[in-house]
Amino acid sequence: MKPYVIIADATCDLSKEICLEHDIRIVKGIITLPDKTQVESPLEWDRFDRVGFYNDLKKNPDGYSTAPANVATFKKAFKDAIDEGKDVLCMTISGAISGAFGFATIAKKELESEVKDAKINLVDSLRFGPGFGLMVLYAAEKRADGKSLDETTAFIEENKNRFHQAGWLDDLSFVAKKGRLTHAKAFFGTLAGVKPIGEFDYNGLTTVLGKAKGAKAAYEVLLKYIEATIENPSEQIIVIAQTNRLAQAEAYKKMIEEKFSPKAVYINDVFPTNGVNVGPGLMAAYYVGKPISKDLSEEKALIEKFLG
Amino acid sequence: MSTKKINGIHLEKMIKNGLMNLSLHIDEINRLNVFPVPDGDTGTNMYLTLENGVNYASTAEEAGTYLRTLSDGMLLGARGNSGVILSQFFKGFSTALAKCTWVGPGELRNGLIRGYKTAYESVVHPVEGTILSVTREGIELIRSSITRNSSIENILSMYIAQMKKTLSYTPEMLSVLKEAGVVDSGASGFILIIEGMLKCLYGEFIEADVKLKKEQKTPMLNLSMFDENSEFSDGYCTEFILQRMNDPKYKQSFSKQRFINALKTAGNSLVVIEDGKRVKVHIHTLSPAKVIAYAQQYGEFLTFKMDNMQVQHNEHDRLVEKVHKPLSIIAVVSGEGTKELFSSLGADVVIDGGETMNTSSQEFVEAIGSLDSDHIVILPDNPNIILAAQQAVKLSGKDNITVLPTKSFAQGYFALAMDVPDSDDIEYRVSQMRSGIENIMTLSQTVASRDYSFHEISCKKGDEIALLNGEIVCVHSDFIKSITDAMKIIEDIDDKETCVIFRGKDTDETDADLLSQAISELYPMMDIEIISAGQKIYHWILGIS
Secondary structure (H helix, E strand, O other): OOOOOEEEHHHHHOOOHHHHHHOOOEEOOOEOOOOOOEOOOOOOOOOOOHHHHHHHHHOOOOEEEEEEEOOHHHHHHHHHHOOOOEEEEEEEEEOOOHHHHHHHHHHHHHHHHHHOOOOOEEEEEOOHHHHHHHHHHHHHHHOOOEEEEEEHHHHHHHHHEEEEEEEEEEEOOOHHOOOOOOOOHHOOOOOOEEEEEEEEEOOEEEEEEEEEEEEHHHHHHHHHHHHEEOOHHHEEEEEEOOOOOOHHHHHHHHHHHHHHHHOOOEEEEEEHHHHHHHOOOOEEEEEEEEEOOOOOOHHHHHHHHHHH | OOOEEOOOHHHHHHHHHHHHHOOOOHHHHHHOOOOOOOOOOOHHHHHHHHHHHHHHHHOOOOHHHHHHHHHHHHHHHHHHHHHHHHHHHHHHHHHHOOOOOOOOOOHHHHHHHHHHHHHHOOOOOOOOHHHHHHHHHHHHHOOHOOOOOHHHHHHHHHHHHHHHHHHHHHHHHHHHHHHHHHOOOOHHHHHHHHHHHHHHHHHHHHEEHHHHHHHHHOOOOHHHOOOOOOOOOEEEEEEEEEEOOOOOOOOOOOOHHHHOOOOHHEEEEEEEEEOOOOOEEEEEOOHHHHHHHHOOOOOOOOEEEEEEEEHHHHHHHHOOOOOOOEEEEEEEEEEEHHHHHHHHOOOOOEEEOOOOOOOEEEEEHHHHOOOOOEEHHHEEOOHHHHHHHHHHHHHHOOOEEEOOOOOOHHHHHHHHHHHHHHHHHHHHHHHHHHHHHHEEEEEEEEEEEOOEEEEEEOHHHHHHHEEEEEEEEEOOOHHHHHHHHHHHHHOOOOOOOEEEEEEEEOOOOOOOHHHHHHHHHOOOOOEEEEEEEEEEOOOOEEEEO
């Protein structure tokens, strides 16, 4: 079996250490800072520190912008792998919210016409952030289990609609502004003190299913929601994404461990590229469960019931 | 002027001018951006992409060499969807002209065709109603009019005119544009680039003029505001600079007054400025053809701009039109800043109740009458006007109105914040809003406006006072102390997890941070958020839940 590399764009939020451990390569986009400097999407807190970055983002939400890796960047990453004699599995952020998948597709097309026998499989993850990152980890796990490129690709394609998000976003204005929210027109402003509970829809946009007043109420609803949607929790790795609320993430982790006894729970940072697009208030768990219904009606009914 | 062919040096100047023209309109393009995602960065992305190409390109007489380096730079620097499509267009354009030193009409036509074809091929699922349609129709519908004798100016003018026509149809092709009432942003940006290129040929170099242009720029129009069924009574805003010509076939005897007298009959708002052999004209007219024919007796147009004023008019009407909604919200606030906050949270009518927030039933009835909704929720935000709101409901004769008894600004805020506009279940939305106001303690803080004494509390004018649910509970010389002391009185304060601080009109950020810090030290587990609300009278309002 020909070896293959797994390439993901930087919005998967997998840290440098995790990428090294699982041999995942990252293509980086660009983040433009308030002083107009452009830097490559960081996946570690070196240039920025977490607290400083998120505090500044809160004060200056329009000062930062991001752009995905372009065709040339994808092409170079593919070419490097091919020159090493390897095939490629490239996974990207949801095509509904970014051009990355389209750019990777052009790069693949160009390279396949230039290099005989180049094999590049592309997957639109239909997710962003650590939800996408978890999917990349599943792909790496399949590869480690000896699955071929096509087998791993098929597995991810078949199961990508089972990757759930159970969490809240304090400030919906970021996702609304960046086009990552269903019915974005309906949501503006900071929602201090209120926790909008969001799940991914079929295209990978975040949809608000309901709102809980305060974190305590939100945790209660979320745990019930996970219970109703998760499958085989004891065999799973669950990822918790946090922007700037480590203490809350740790509390959530403990609750999940006690209730579901999963294989592991990782707390994963949301690095600046995603941070700019989701804002400072993300607190969510990602796991694999039942397929998500097309119009989210089943998930919405569950949340409404639990908010009761 | 009539240019029959251009080389790499010309192209470099033209493209730089195109970039400058785009730079003047970046914000407008960003605002148009709703497809594929409304992230408002199309203008910026297109600018950065082209700018990278311009910086990367090498100056060369051979058009092919210049374009190849430009295209390479753009491919490398492509930002976002619009940037990638733009870079692919130039890739196709440069491929078609790879071997050319000079670009004539035929080559230009081939380049524009190859450009759009490459752009189409580059997109996985091409969507009509975007830059793709505009660049395709722009050339395909004029290609048969291009001959060996066509000038570059003429081709680009036809190309722009056709692209603008197609642009105006983009809302019909792409529903997301129609819904948002805009034309496609990427296509608009592309047209601006080509317009800048054409201007360069006419000697209008935008770089030197950036400041002036920035001040003069006019916002892009919403072209869907005028269609085959529209009435037309406002005419065209027509502006041009006429170059009087020496050729005897043009009239040579020119009198400004005679010119004015002749044009006066064709419209109004007429301005005529004479500068040597150039005449600048501005007029609002229903029949621009008459104006053009008259002016052209004397010379040719250096510049020409004509806008349909009905479009602007209709756009204005659209903005004040009633929009039908499943659920609308009426809320009462005090002060401009709070009005903005509540509007941004989704309140459809925000009544400024003034300092006393004493809104009358009549005002509520008027607000109800202004809405077209299946259901209305009223947030009085003051215990003294809940009855007035209920009275208004009776007066309106409607049975689809819920008055949520919000007794404070903070309660009104929580009700709004808990709404789930995403849901089409009105009952659920109202119950969410109702749950928002449960268990909210409102702590307000201000300076006493006079000496006061009631039960065991007394204060002097100028003292910092704190009120809990409307009653004075603490008096202190320090505002923070008055607030934290008041918090301690709240019975189950240790169980409260959220504190939203609304900053009043006369407070500053430093004080807000100090207050937040003091509360956080006392209640470290509490989630504290500060909102700059700008309310009058109360410097600080805290909603504690």
